[in-house]
Amino acid sequence: MRFLNNKIALTICLFVFSGVMNAQEIIPEKTVAVSTTNVQGQKQKIDGVIATVGDFIILDSDIDKGYLEISSQGNSIKDITRCQMLGKLLEDKLYAHHAIQDSIVVTDDEVKKMMDDRINYMIEQIGSMEKVVQYYKKDSEEEFRTYFFDILKENKLTEEMQRKIVDAVEVTPEEVRTFFKKIPTTELPLFGSEMEVAQIVITPKVSQEEKQAVIDKLKEFKKEIQEGASFFSKAVLYTDDKGSASNGGFYKMTRKTPFVKEFKDVAFSLAEGEISEPFETEFGYHIIMVEKIRGQEIDLRHILLIPKVNEQALKDAKEKAALIKKRIEEKEITFAEAARTFSDEKETKANGGALINPKTQDTRFELTKMDPSLYGQVSGLKEGEVSNPLMEEDQKGARKYKLITVTNRINEHTANYAQDYIKIKNIALKEKQIKEIGRWSEEKIKETYIKINGEYRDCIFTNNWLKK
Known part of the structure; x- marks a missing residue:
């Protein structure tokens, strides 16, 4: 979605428990599945219910589907036993069941968007929709989509339930200190070499002629649509907006949907069937048509056009970046001051151009985990050295120039409370969240109807699924 607020998304860690302790694979021979005999006289197992969790059932074939889903994401299934897979499925069903009990809503539109994204990715990897259907051993695209929709909806319910469990979990500075003190000196984590990086971004200016051309094109679209065009x-x-192109620019939106303010203001000012005049946001120029209004929710379609930057504007941006670099090197201005004064990147200019690591939410980047493109730009820089102007093209195809510098290098070292507080806090928080997940699971298993059938009752589970 190209016109969402540019805020760093809060990442919630999803916890996956193995579910069993033994490594022996259990081949179910006493499940409730019925057996029949084929023309060669060999016994074939007919699929049957092997477990029930609340309102959900688990079939023996669901274990095979679980293996298939893990494999489709490029992960190995070599050491995963059927007991372990059942343990994972039991956990997923427990989360999904209580998500519904807690009135957590996952809309069909959310799931369809997830499904479209996943399918498009799989097609890119495998080559065609036909190959995807064949990989999942389905007879048709429709059958595959129905099957995949149910999987994704249940996964989303599971994710939202896990999110709800850990959302309220926090750690105080004192808890972090206590957690760190309990770690034996010989077991303190080793943190790899890191660096802190800052950048100044110079965006080429779009000419007024190009802006007007885009506005005129959108007005032309509006006129043609009003005259009957689709x-x-x-x-x-x-x-x-490539994210919405395939479904005709369609979005559902409420006042709480994180679209930029200008977009929401226009959308909620329109009546059903009305098309807006062209308007500008940070992403470009839009027109919106509202299809349906249902209280505080609206269905809309939009078209986004991004004005193109000409070569002269690119040249001017590069020259401006080069001049800024010269002023920094001549000590006329510091890099941080230059970022606050000249950078066109809203997210970094206020803090002197410092980049935030999206995985850790601090300013440090571990070299071995750094994005390859960023690493390539900074690996050859000495601390305090400013790069030459670098041209970069974003996902929208927009080009810009940037200067980049390494503001600090941290060598590989054993964890230090003062130096590595944020990392230690994150580890302490994760441990507390895992404990909360465990406490919740133990409590909900006791109060939820759970039944495991056949030979799977011989599995040795970490969680008390058998309620012994």
Whole structure:
């Protein structure tokens, strides 16, 4: 979604428990599945219910589907036993069951968007929709989509339930200190070499002529649609918002949906069937048509056009970046002051251009885990050295120039409370969240109807699924 607020998303760690302790694979021979005999006289197992968790059932074939899903994500299933897979499925069903009990809502539209993204990725990896259907051993695309929709909806319910469990978990500075003191000196974690990086971004200016050309094109689209042309088709063919192009620019939105303010203001000012005039956001120029209003929720379609930057504007941006670099090197201005004064990147200019690591939410980047493109830009820089102007193209195809510098290098070292407080805090928080997940699971297993059938009752589970 190209016009969402540029805020760093809060990442919630999803906890996956192995579910069993033994490494022996259990081949179910006493499940409730029925056996029949084929023409060669060999016995074939017919699928049957092997477990029930609340309102959910688990079939023997669900274990095989679990293996298939893990494999489809590029992960190895070599050492995962059927007992372990059942343990994981039991956990997923427990989360999903209580998500529904707690009135957690996952809409079909959310799931369809997730499904489209996943399927598009799989097609890129495998080559075609036909191959995806064949990989999942389905007879048709429709059958595959129905099957995959159910999997993703249950996964989303599981994720939202886990999120709800850990959302309220916090750690105080005193808890962090206590956690760190309990770690034996010989077991303190080793943190790899890190660096702190800052950048100044110079965005080429779009000419007024190009802006007007885009506005005129959107006005032309509006006129043609009002005269009977399809908004859906126009969006598919022309929008620069690739995330919504395939469904004709369609979005559902409420006042709480994290679209930029200008977009929401226009959307909620329109009546059903009305098309807006072209308007500008930080992402480009839009027109919106509202299809349906249901209280505080609206269905809309939009077309985004991004004005193009000409070569002269690119040249001017590069020259501006080079001049800033010269002033920094001549000590006329510091890098941080230059970032606050000249950078066009809202997210970093206020803090002197310092980049935030999206995985850790601090300013440090571990070299072995750094994004390869960023590593390539900074690996050859000495501390305090400023790069030459670097041209970068974002996912929208927009080009810009940036200067980048390494503000601090931290060598590989054993964890230090003062130096590594944020990392230690994150580890302490994760441990507390895992304990909360464990406490919740133990409590919910006791109060939830759970039944395991056949030979799977011989599995040795970490969680008390058998309620012994």
